[in-house]
Amino acid sequence: MKAAIIGYGKMGREIERILAERGHETALIIDLDNARDLDAEHLKGIDVAIEFTTPATAYGNIRTCLECGVAVVSGTTGWTDRLAELQELCRQRGGAMFYASNYCLGVNLLFRLNRQLAALVGRLGGGYEVRIEEVHHTQKKDAPSGTAITLAEGILENLPGKTGWVNFAPGIEHAANRVERSEETPADRIEIRSVREGMVPGIHTVTYESEDDILELRHEIKNRRTLAQGAVVAAEFLCGKQGVFGMEDLLK
Ligand SMILES: NC(=O)c1ccc[n+]([C@@H]2O[C@H](COP(=O)([O-])OP(=O)(O)OC[C@H]3O[C@@H](n4cnc5c(N)ncnc54)[C@H](O)[C@@H]3O)[C@@H](O)[C@H]2O)c1
Structure with a gap:
């Protein structure tokens, strides 16, 4: 799996470690200093983007991924009054999206x-x-x-x-x-x-x-590892699928 990490903070860094452990490639890392690189050109060839940023930026980041046809897993909290809007966009475009407020x-x-x-x-x-x-x-x-x-x-x-x-x-x-x-x-x-x-x-x-x-x-929760691992397992689950998913789907 060729992954992009959007948000290289506490969760993004832990996710990078878990991706490596599970044999995946982190091909793109986006944070505040290169946020403009989140575009079709840089997302080319990415199987899945994993997004853990801030309440103010999650909506735009996920939207960009969906518009570029890239599957996206997000765990950012504090913005989900607009989640349904993106889930609808995802369905319209035949994209793939996974959201959970907690991946543990x-x-x-x-x-x-x-x-x-x-x-x-x-x-x-x-x-x-x-x-x-x-x-x-x-x-x-x-x-x-x-x-x-x-x-x-x-x-x-x-x-x-x-x-x-x-x-x-x-x-x-x-x-x-x-x-x-x-x-x-x-x-x-x-x-x-x-x-x-x-x-x-x-x-x-x-x-x-x-x-x-x-x-x-x-x-x-004793540490963030369990959260990052859940997000990477969700990304593996999402790869190659179309639709809108959450933890209930993964745990089935
Ligand atoms: N769903 C879950 O299981 C779960 C678990 C832990 C944290 N969270 C949530 O995930 C989010 C991130 O948590 P964290 O602990 O990693 O926070 P953090 O503050 O350590 O990291 C956030 C990172 O996002 C970056 N960022 C800000 N704007 C950006 C943009 N436009 N593009 C790209 N990167 C940008 C920041 O520079 C920072 O490095 C929070 O909303 C938190 O509540 C969810």
């Missing part, structure tokens, strides 16, 4: 357990209130995390009585759907609490609390 296998198992637990609580009741907490390193640009949003969406699809989510993110200026104080969270919203500290790669906890007990689903 364990997190994708957590997504399944989370949906099942929400449905069970929805059926059984028990007076539980649900909340989500995500903890990440201080350089993270978006809040809440894409993973926390996927968890909230999984609960919203399965637990009656909740109609949306809000973000309680003390000290984080750019948080989406922000509430200033936890007490401001309306009863029909799921509260996602975002915490930024140290070098934490990612901890997600879904908590159900009643008057009598607390039930938690918790996942902690």
Whole structure:
């Protein structure tokens, strides 16, 4: 597989290592200093581009890949209100695109357990209130995390009585759907609490609390390797295919 890496930051560098380990060639690396090179000429002969950049640049990068007829795997978070638009473009052009808010296998198992637990609580009741907490390193640009949003969406699809989510993110200026104080969270919203500290790669906890007990689903990523490996496996899966894919397709 001849790959392009778009975004040579923490994830891009880890992805380069995994590509080499798995016998693939990294033929093009794009970062801020050569962002203009992301064009048809430089993408010629590339089987798949792997994109991990920023919320402000992901849309344009993925669009360029699709317009140049190059399969693209992206994991950039914080911009996915426009994801459906690109998925439609991909279908129209007969291209190939893979997106996941989290490429870690364990997190994708957590997504399944989370949906099942929400449905069970929805059926059984028990007076539980649900909340989500995500903890990440201080350089993270978006809040809440894409993973926390996927968890909230999984609960919203399965637990009656909740109609949306809000973000309680003390000290984080750019948080989406922000509430200033936890007490401001309306009863029909799921509260996602975002915490930024140290070098934490990612901890997600879904908590159900009643008057009598607390039930938690918790996942902690120990390093970025698992995320980069998931993205490279997704790229291998995508090669030679047409269509729009996600982790559910890969895990089938
Ligand atoms: N889906 C997942 O599993 C997963 C896992 C980890 C991180 N992420 C997300 O991936 C993104 C990147 O994470 P990171 O930890 O590597 O961040 P990072 O800040 O270390 O790296 C981002 C890189 O993108 C570069 N960049 C900025 N604009 C660019 C452009 N126009 N073209 C090319 N490169 C550009 C930056 O210079 C930087 O090197 C973030 O949105 C993060 O939340 C997703």
